[in-house]
Structures are given as structure tokens and as C-alpha cells.
Amino acid sequence: MDKLGAIGKNISATWTPFAARTQQMLKERLGQDNDKTELPPDYLDLEKRVDALKAVHQKLLQVTSQYANEAYDYPANIRESVNDLGRTISEKVTLLSNASSPAEAQAAFTAPPTAKPQPKTLNHALARASLASSQLLNASHSGGPEDHFATALEKYALAEEKVGEARLEQDDAIQQRFLAPWNTTLNTNIMFATRARRAVENARLSLDATKGKTVAVGQQEEIAPEKRAEIEQKEDEFVGQTEEAVGVMKNVLDTPEPLRNLADLVAAQLEFHKRAYEILNELAPVIDGLQVEQEAQYRKGRDGQ
Template structure:
């Protein structure tokens, strides 16, 4: 008998917090439903400062989500399907009648590191087939060699952006922004609890009015505290220098890549142009 009493006491002790939590949730859902149906009284308004801070915070949160998503797409390697299609088009334009072995080889290309690397592979492969002694073959060899180096610089840029922008910004989304998001939910829950308490007090019988009033006072104190905590967490997100530091790193990585790419292509352009001018002069001379 003592064992059974002890068991029921333990169950009661462990059940109480759960029941209390479920009771609060039910009260909040009931209040939310009443507000949706328009059958409730006056709804407690959030402080103007809170609304302003929430608007600023939400703008930062949305920008962080969008930029992380776009940056991942920007630094991701091209899909195998897209690059195979591009390479296939390149071969088709250059060799209208490729052999079966060549077609099979095209279907066995390795996953590209960057678009530049894949263009380099295709150009170098075609240059060998055309022959380096031919103007087109020589130009494609030079072009492929430079594109490979540009691709290597693109990989460096992508690795830097991943390490210094995507990862820290993702960490921010999972930490300070996640905490602020949870706090916003707590504010709404506290507001619903407060309004439910006000409704109960308004409809309370005289003998229960004092208890209902104390419930309102407790709910008001909790509401004020939770609103203040949420504002502090959102302010920490809005005023944090971390996004600007990450953005600076992003810009620096892009700038380094484009500078190096411009220098490499700047050296290549006059060489390709010289080959093109010479070939055009020879073509016109031979077709007079």
C-alpha cells in the first residue's frame, strides 16, 4: 500500500508541471480563437518601441536568410547536368560528326569544380583535336589554360566566402537570431495569457474577483518582463557588427577574384585578338 501511495505521489508530482503547461497552452489557444472570431474584448497592444524594434530586427533576419541562401548558390559548383549539356553543345558546334568513342567520353566527364574549369577542359580537349598548329587550336589552348587558372581563383573566392560569410552568418541564424525568434513567440504567448486573464477578471463573480485580479497583475508583470527580454535579444541582432564584418569579407573575396581574373584575361585578350586578325587576313588573302 505504501509503495502504491509513493507511486501515485511521484506520478502526481511529475504530472503537475505538464498539466500546468498544457493548461497555459489551452488558455492561449482559447484566447487566440476568441480573437479570431472577434468575440473577445480589448486586445493588449504591444509597446511602440517593441514594434519598431521588431520591424528592424525582421529586416535584418530576412536579409540574413536571403544572403546566406544566395551565397550558397553563388559558391556552389555547377550541376553535372548543366555542364554536360554545355560541353555537348561545344563539341557539336566544333565537330558535327564525332565518333561513338568521343560521345561516350563526353558522358564520362568528372563533376566540374567551376564553370571555368569545365570550359577549360572542353577547350583544351578541342584544341588537341583541331591541332595546336591551327589558329583555332592554338587560341583554344591559350583560352583553356587561362580559364583553368581563372577557375582556380574562383575556387579560392568560394572557399573564402564559405568560411568568412556563409558559415558565420549561418551560425548567427542558429544562435542570436534563433533566440530572438523564440523570444518573439514568448511575447505573443504572454500577451494571450494576459488578455485571457483580463477576460476572466471581467467576467469573474464577486467572490472570485480578487483572485482574478491577482492573475491579471501577475500576467502583466510577466508580459512586461518578456517584452523587455525580447527587445534586448532583437537589439543584439540589429546592432551586432557581425553581419557587416562578414559582408566586408565577402566583398574582399570577390574583389580579389575579379582582380586576378581581369589580370589573366587582360593578358589573354590581345593574344587571341592577334591570332584572330592574322587568321582573318590570311583568309581574305586566300579567297581573293
């Protein structure tokens, strides 16, 4: 019975302040209490700034979270088989170069998978489609001069696979150096600030509830010493919670982490675009050379007619 009594006292001690805060909140929402304790302007300014920072994190995360989805740019209208995704472009090109007949080339092209499925990105899809197209042209070619278009498609496939791998490296860097820390800031630092602000609001409601109860009981008469002591205790709690919340919010706002993370996001994107430029810049003159050769071959054929 003693234990039950102790539990009952604990529940009562917890419930009574909660009920008082809830009643005070309802009174304020219904406009029945206009004597609300005001928070300092500097504190309210910090709240606005923290809310803005939270909105910024949520807004950017809605977009950048796509970097955690490998297939964010993968064409939705294509269907690729297990064989299509089974080997890298480089592996297929090596197998095709060792083939001595059209049958062997087809067997090499459709060789069974040896590793995990290839990535589903736009660049990898372009690479696979280009190599398949090159193989179609070569399979239909009955000897004679080199098919420059088929050769160009094969080289383009190899380049696009490299670009796709660079994109995956970018995505991994963004996940590690931007998404992870930004989620930490949102779900930890800003959450701590939210909890501190909630504690301030609870302390304010308790203070105003105590003030209202004292006035109601005293009927505007001189407040008894024990009641005044209770109000002063609630005021001290309110001030203490406010000061703590100010410190937490300033810490959230002053940290250089978000800007550092944004710099890392830019760096990852820059590195990808730089790498893509280098790969395509190396490919472009090769494709141009094949085009020149094909045009010369075309003109020679026409002149000989």
C-alpha cells in the same frame, strides 16, 4: 502512486496555462475579446525591423547559396567522360608536349585519371573543350608551319583553367565568410529573437486570459485581493518578457556582423574578377600576336600564288 500523482500535477500545471493561452487566442481571433493588452509602439517597431532583417537574410541566401554548388555555371548540355575530367589542363599540356608522334599525343590526351575528377565549372569546361579542340587541329595537321589557331586554343585553355581555379577560391571564401555567418545569424541570433517574441506573446495571452477570467467570475464586482495579486503577477511576467525581448532584438539589429559579411562577399568577388582580369589581360596580347602572325602568313601565301 505518489510518483504518478506528482507527474499528474506537473502535467496539469503545464497544461492549464497552455489551455488558457489557447482559449484566449481563439477568443481574439473570433473577435470575442476586444480588450487586448497593447504592446508598446517601440516594441512593435523593433519587431518590424527584425522581420525585415530576417527577410533580407532569407532572400539573399536563396541566391548566394549557389556558391556552395560547384557546378552552378556548368553547362547542362555537355557530356564529359571520366577521361575528360581525369587530369588537369596543365597536366595534359605537359604530356602532349612530350609526345613525339600523333599516336603518343592521343595516348597522352586520353591518359587515365590520376586524381579526383576535375571541377565542373564553366571555366574548366571551356578549358577542356579548348584543349580538346587544339588537339583535334594538331592531329589533323600534316606538318608545315605552326597551326596558330591550335596554339591559341591551348593557351586559352590554360588561362581558363586558372580563371576556374580563381572562381573556386572565390566560392570557398564566400562560403566561409558570408554564407556560414549569415546562416548563423538567421538560425541563431534571429531565432533567439523569435523565441523571445513568442515568450512575450504567451505572457500577454496569459495576462489577458487571467483578466478575462477574473472579470467573468467577479461579474464586474470588486476584484478579490488574491485575484488582483494574480493579475499583477501576470503583468510583471509580461513586462519582464517584453524587456528581455527588447534587449534581444536590439542586439540582433545593432550587430555589425551582417554588414561585415556583405563586405567580405564583395571582397571575394572583387578578388576573383581582379584575378580573372589579370589572367586574361596577360593572355590577350599573346592571342593577338598569334593572330597577327597568322594573317601575315595568310597574306604571304596569297601573294605567292
